[in-house]
Amino acid sequence: MAELRFIIRDMEAKKPQSICIKYYFGKDTLLYATRLKVLPIHWDPEKYRVKNTKYCIEKDDLNENLQDIENAINKYIIQSVKDGFIVNKEKLKHFLDIHFGKKQENKAVKNLHEFFQQFIDQNETRFNENSGKIIGYRAKLEYKRTFSTLKKFESEKEINLDFEDITLDFYSDFVAYLQNLDLATNTIGRHIINLKAVLNSATEKGINKNLMFKQAKFKALTEESFSVALDESELEILHKHDFSNSSRLEKTRDLFLIGAWTGLRFSDLTRIKKEYIKNDILTLKQQKTGGVVAIPMLPIFKEIWDKYNGEIPLDISVQKFNENLKDVCKAAKINSVVEKIITKGGKRKIDQKEKWELIGSHTARRSFATNMYKSGFPTVSLMQITGHKTESAFLKYIKVTPEEHAKLLKKHWEKYSKPEKEEK
CATH class of the missing domain: 1.10.443.10 (Intergrase catalytic core)
Structure with a gap:
């Protein structure tokens, strides 16, 4: 009987260790290292999750990511069974390679909408390249909000945007639309930053050829955030x-x-x-x-x-x-x-x-x-x-x-x- 667990290979280590997926196929076993890491002292080997401890500030994000991975694996296996396929060690590894972005899925992304949705889906296991840490819940939510806002903009303008439509004229119209929503300058800037991150990713993967978003005028509006201090x-x-x-x-x-x-x-x-x-x-x-x-x-x-x-x-x-x-x-x-x-x-x-x-x-x-x-x-x-x-x-x-x-x-x-x- 198939069984899924998350493990730490070296529970005696003093440095953060990779959290591994261990999946049993009867006598056969797949051991697959994720990019998630945790100190062994913060790991619960019986619950296969990060302990609920105040000393691990990322515990909630880590456990959410582990649950997302488990859900994705279960969904893949259930769908494979429905489609009449038997999942073995090699097929599950191939699925995980695609899920974690190590390999490209054969299914080609056709347009901006499909790529934006794929980008959001992959955020469940995406790492910040600068910090090396998993993307937090708030950042994931912001990308979803930007995509939702973009689709509402399309609906109001009665258009269907694709990569070639992201021009300086689009930028001006989109910013004006966001301003009409009475959004704060920094909120508008965050939407532009998120959109540019998606376009950068599509460009790096050879899907987008339109580089207008890299123009200096295609900028994220910002103003100094208001804050106070006590003397x-x-x-x-x-x-x-x-x-x-x-x-x-x-x-x-x-x-x-x-x-x-x-x-x-x-x-x-x-x-x-x-x-x-x-x-x-x-x-x-x-x-x-x-x-x-x-x-x-x-x-x-x-x-x-x-x-x-x-x-x-x-x-x-x-x-x-x-x-x-x-x-x-x-x-x-x-x-x-x-x-x-x-x-x-x-x-x-x-x-x-x-x-x-x-x-x-x-x-x-x-x-x-x-x-x-x-x-x-x-x-x-x-x-x-x-x-x-x-x-x-x-x-x-x-x-x-x-x-x-x-x-x-x-x-x-x-x-x-x-x-x-x-x-x-």
Whole structure:
């Protein structure tokens, strides 16, 4: 009887291992390595899945991908039986090679619609070429939304697009259509980026010959995303606020403050262990980039660490954390009015919000970078923690007003001009 399992070949390894498909055909067995990888300590050999552990940030994506693979195999086998074919080791391997993009399916893609759908289908097992990681659920959903939006555009215009129709005239019409939907500039830009990714893939495979999408004018519209940071006085308000009547809010506040005084992403914040701290220095390998950061335990971080005896509250999802955080900041009256400026439908709009409404998990990291910069901490050293590759990208990331820049310049001038005055 045929049986499917997912296994790790070396459960003693200390580095991430490939997750393999093991399929039994009676006495015969197919062992097929996927491009999915996981640390053996995070693997459940009895359930054939990644453990439900907070220390594996990609567990949900990995398990979703494994389920997608299992569903695809079962669907293929059921259809083969219906068609009167017997699936053996060689045929299943051939199917998996096509499924994972190692081989081209004999069936030729005829048009843009068919290729776009194939691209979306293959996203279930596609890897990001830059990061080497599986494409996340959100990215997969965005491609589906772009395809759906493109088809609605065709329906409204009563046209049927193919590769040769993707011209600069199409681009102008499509962007105008998206603006009429009252979409934000960055949302429009994301649709263009997704479309260009599909066209690039079709071009690389020799299916698309039209290169108009590579023209400079065929560009993804963008504007700086709106975000906020808390200054040191606001962080102190949070620090001093009494949340003793709510353990939920107190733990959320404390975790946020650790983030605001370390600059760690939420995915790293929830992985801090006692063994990562020596001589009041936190050394940790970042989940997203793989880079190692060393961060001193600043006073508030150390105070909270000691409060929990090194067992800080980590077991919470980012969604729940963000919900709690808004309650925390609202209760602490972080309620100064902020003007949120955004371009929607091609028109600049101003929306007034109380600051607590705009605060999320990433605000902690942005607050750290902003406050350290304002205190005079070297930009190059800060970039080692934030992961920014260029100073220009870092300066866009932080939230420093023109008035604050003027004060920094004045402070710098007073500091370095004082010795000259004394000499005179």
